[in-house]
Amino acid sequence: MTEERSAVVVRDIRKSYGELKAVDGVSFTVAEGEFFGILGPNGAGKTTTLEIIEGLRKPDSGEVTLLGEIPWPRNTKLLPRIGVQLQATAFFDKLTAKEQLQTFGSLYGVSPGTAADMLELVGLADKANELESKLSGGQRQRLSIACALVHDPDIVFLDEPTAALDPQARRNLWDVLRAIQERGKTIVYTTHYLDEAEILCDRVAIMDTGKILALDPPAVLVRGLDAPTHVTLQKGAMSVVDASALDGVEEAHEDEVSLTISTRRPAPVLSALAERGALDGLQVRTATLEDVFLNLTGREYRA
Template identity: 70%
Template sequence: MDRPRAGAATAIEVEDLVKRYGDTTAVDGVSFSVRRGEFFGILGPNGAGKTTTLEMVEGIREPDAGRVSVLGESPWPRNPRLLPRLGVQLQASAFFDKLTAREQIRSFGSLYGVPASRADEMLEVVGLTDKADTRDEKLSGGQRQRLSIACALVHEPEVVFLDEPTAALDPQARRNLWDLLRLIQQRGTTVVYTTHYLDEAEALCDRVAIMDAGRVLALDTPAALVRGLHAATRVALPEAGLPEAEARQLPGADEVRAGQGETVIATRNPATLIQALAERHRLDGVSVRTATLEDVFLHLTGREYRA
């Protein structure tokens, strides 16, 4: 497991963290470190222990065992010295009743002694300047998520925790939020977040921890995790252009599946296979799919449905 050394460059240290609820162990000996300025993802199926782990690191929930250090401080019991240095955006955002977007940010900022003028700066950062005078219940789901992040960042925290910030958003809103999350990190903030979207984690995270049943199963950069899977490359092309029987004779073809109008060839030697297709003038309509973080996730956690 890749773990940075403790010290000034480390924002978070988690060692052997445990949380139990009766006979259920929700978090079972979790350990990881997060570097300052890093975008760190915690991934896992429903019930994996992601949110509980995040809540203990944030200081919202007391661990039963183990140690947490955030910016050199213990977050539990609630640490007044640490709170102004952290920003938290929860799965379900709660706003003050009947306030506009500008008023919401000002209200959160006032808790940290932030001047009211900071609200307009944050509205610009999250792309909500034109919604400044709109009450939160009139905002779209994506706009509410951006407002929630603005409230978490208004006091310029060193570390921000985001729990599934793009859940239930449409694809366009998700991609817009990606740009915001990249901007947050570029400003020097350490970002720790959970998500169910594997493509998102692959695009945004410097490193990810994959959890299941309360344990960390793997921790590394997305690219290193994918390389470690040693998965086959899949080459697909229209079935009419390459019948299954012919595909099976190609050098480099390990497995062949035909159906639904296409022939899919699994190979661990894609260069040889592509060259053979080129020599036979069969490259029209070809698509190549390498392994992704989703393949790693399913390999580690299984494919069964999680309620």
């Protein structure tokens, strides 16, 4: 990817607070129209990195180019072209969802009618006349994203937009994020949910202790791990000895409720299990980004 065609270019940025290195030599580029995820546990440096890119925070060193412009010192030329959804959004008191959007839009000279389009995009058309204080947590997050989009920016920054949402609200928001990208927008977002990054992102940067540990499409990161597939059977479906003897099995072990088989060649293993009629209750788990994180850091992922 050439830097000339990139929406974001980050070169060796650093930010410390006393002895804490919040961002420690981070570099990456984001292409126009890309869905780019910065993922890692809480305290990894994701939000600080995003704030530096947005021009909200000055780096100690390093360079950032955003849509061909330098974001710091505060660059007013960039403001109409970027949309920012922070971890916590402060709305105006006693305004409805539609009025919130119309107010935000008025700051950019956007017509009042645009609010209806944005509410439709984020699935809140039926809540247009509802007070913001009456919305659920997931609906409030969607309204926050609509406020970031109301002026039709070229690039949207979303900082942990699905944090603290229940599973159904998270998945509803995934549909909103996909719809945003389909409109041709560049999305840069942070999350500590590895599963959603694996589903949504074109590329991800796995970050921890202020550094980027890996950067690639999720499938490439997982494929490069060369981790075994785990096939889990109900206990009693087969003995550990018989499972270990199957072609392609690397390891088999049993606990109180299940038998787990590890293999890097799942096809012959599954075929053999089918021949033995041992498929009832079978589950197959392939490697995930969480396994990548464990391999990179030597420890379990912490949200």
